[in-house]
Amino acid sequence: QSALTQPASVSGSPEQSITISCTGTSSDVGSYNVVSWYQQHPGRAPKVLIYEVTKRPSGVSNRFSGSKSGNTASLTISGLQAEDEADYYCCSYAGSGTYVFGTGTEVTVL
């Protein structure tokens, strides 16, 4: 069970859109529509942004959206804001009751 692969960093200017990829295998991302995304600000616990690939919990901005194609899931942040500067992690169900997280992506707002 290896960590899902994310780019180490992604940056964008305010109001731009950015996309973070999360690449797994046919044993995790590719087999299950159970991908979630988490935002983590420094020194804070993570917060769920997206679950089941595309769904947003109540209270999460609609600027955050998720998608999946094959073994790769993606998180798109539209209308980038300064407060979006944080680390982002994907997570996938990997079968047999187990979960695996991504390597994490640092988002910088230029």
Added chain:
Amino acid sequence: QVQLQESGPGLVKPSETLSLTCTVSGGSISGYYWSWIRQPPGKGLEWIGYIYYSGTTDYNPSLKSRVTISIDTSKNQLSLRLSSVTAADTAVFYCVRHDLQKRAFDYWGQGTLVTVSS
């Protein structure tokens, strides 16, 4: 509002067993899976395992031989034991609720740093 609070020693010696407790308040422990997730300083998240309120467990295969998660529904508490620790086990440990319907980790404790050092 569900709140989770981790507690336990902040320093553990190499080869010993790390033990943490999580107290759940503001909601019942029943009906949910409860996870432990860790994060080494400056690194990413790693799922350790979870326990259903009935006692059923699943663990990360890479840690399975060293991990035990237990639950005490009468106290609204869950516990983590990680044996034979090394410096590589130094991390912030989070207690987290896993929502069965959303299949996501929706409530997180603040985390507690455990350092493995002699």
